[in-house]
Amino acid sequence: MRITKTVGQYMFGAGTIGALGDVLQEPKKNGATGVVYFVDHFFNGSDLLDRLPVGADDHVIFVDTTDEPTTDGVDAYVDQVKQQMDGNVAAVVGVGGGATLDTSKAVSNLLNNPGKAADYQGWDLLPNPGVFKVGIPTLSGTGAEGSRTSVMMNQEKNLKLGMNSDYTVFDRLVLDPDLTASVPRDQYFYTGMDTYIHCIESLAGSYKHAMADAYSHQALSLCRDVFLSDDMQSQENREKLMIASYMGGSAIGNSFVGVVHPFSAGLSMVFHTHHCVGNCIVMNAMDDFYATEVKEFRQMMERQDIPLPENVCGNLTNAQWQDLYDSTVVHEKPLINALGDDFKSILTPDRVREIFARM
Ligand SMILES: [Fe+2]
Numbered sequence: 001m002r003i004t005k006t007v008g009q010y011m012f013g014a015g016t017i018g019a020l021g022d023v024l025q026e027p028k029k030n031g032a033t034g035v036v037y038f039v040d041h042f043f044n045g046s047d048l049l050d051r052l053p054v055g056a057d058d059h060v061i062f063v064d065t066t067d068e069p070t071t072d073g074v075d076a077y078v079d080q081v082k083q084q085m086d087g088n089v090a091a092v093v094g095v096g097g098g099a100t101l102d103t104s105k106a107v108s109n110l111l112n113n114p115g116k117a118a119d120y121q122g123w124d125l126l127p128n129p130g131v132f133k134v135g136i137p138t139l140s141g142t143g144a145e146g147s148r149t150s151v152m153m154n155q156e157k158n159l160k161l162g163m164n165s166d167y168t169v170f171d172r173l174v175l176d177p178d179l180t181a182s183v184p185r186d187q188y189f190y191t192g193m194d195t196y197i198h199c200i201e202s203l204a205g206s207y208k209h210a211m212a213d214a215y216s217h218q219a220l221s222l223c224r225d226v227f228l229s230d231d232m233q234s235q236e237n238r239e240k241l242m243i244a245s246y247m248g249g250s251a252i253g254n255s256f257v258g259v260v261h262p263f264s265a266g267l268s269m270v271f272h273t274h275h276c277v278g279n280c281i282v283m284n285a286m287d288d289f290y291a292t293e294v295k296e297f298r299q300m301m302e303r304q305d306i307p308l309p310e311n312v313c314g315n316l317t318n319a320q321w322q323d324l325y326d327s328t329v330v331h332e333k334p335l336i337n338a339l340g341d342d343f344k345s346i347l348t349p350d351r352v353r354e355i356f357a358r359m
Contacts, residue, residue: 005166010173021053027132032090038104040096065099071117091132098142106150108133121161135170138179140241141191143249160265177238190276195248201258205337212254219247227300258338262331269327285358
């Protein structure tokens with residue numbers, strides 16, 4: 001038997017952000033009146049802020065997404081919210097891409113659970129549900145809006161790992177494709193390809209099953225529509241990619257990723273490469289594992305005329321090679337999903353180094 005928690009309700013359509021005020025009435029019925037908004041710092045000073053129903057009891061916190069979320073950073077946000085709002089938090093609203101959404105999910109959980117973010121990196125470790133959480137994606141692809149995880153880097157442990165729990169799932173989603181109109185083209189592509197990669201990894205893994213596969217097939221079909229078209233960022237394609245992202249997140253919520261994400265996590269830990277561009281860099285070196293899909297990925301990249309960073313792993317020290325290896329093979333669940341229990345006999349230190357050297 002499989003039990004999967006999904007998002008409570010979602011609203012979809014251009015202009016849907018206007019319904020946020022109504023959405024926030026529900027959690028306020030329980031007594032608390034304040035709302036904390038985590039907004040990607042990209043929007044600081046933009047007119048998007050005018051469209052948020054920020055009231056006297058509410059706080060807006062801009063999330064610096066220059067680097068991906070860390071456990072220490074999340075702890076600092078939790079302290080800030082506790083100090084500024086003194087327990088009066090009815091809802092946490094995340095407005096941004098995967099990093100901002102993940103930050104808002106983690107903070108919501110930690111407001112109702114003791115300890116630090118690092119205590120809950122893993123699977124099903126949270127004893128209590130978090131504060132009511134609303135996700136408003138402004139980028140499509142990571143699936144953070146639909147997933148049951150909140151990925152954070154733990155520098156102390158050289159580990160990038162999520163807070164995986166049913167309590168990490170958003171209670172409400174506002175899916176407004178108007179919000180992705182101003183995303184720079186490269187970022188739009190890299191982030192969208194995260195969905196493509198989630199789905200091909202899920203389909204190629206051993207944990208696959210009919211529910212995950214159905215999400216994956218449909219999301220892939222939408223990705224092909226978008227990235228093999230002439231205008232990947234047209235209104236129709238932005239709508240399609242927003243749905244594909246949610247479905248891709250649901251696919252991996254029902255299964256696991258594969259070889260690409262662990263290598264990409266290695267790049268994140270050692271070079272602070274962002275998740276989505278990291279995935280694309282890795283994907284371009286994955287001919288041994290996903291030959292057909294790598295060809296299609298390159299076709300999409302060419303069609304959209306998107307460049308990829310090159311020679312990412314040039315001139316490394318032995319210690320850096322070791323860090324890359326360690327922070328890749330630590331991801332046992334996806335690697336077992338993709339390659340079996342014996343994955344370390346396939347991903348030997350020499351092989352891993354040779355794959356990174358291609359990037
Ligand atoms: Fe991903």
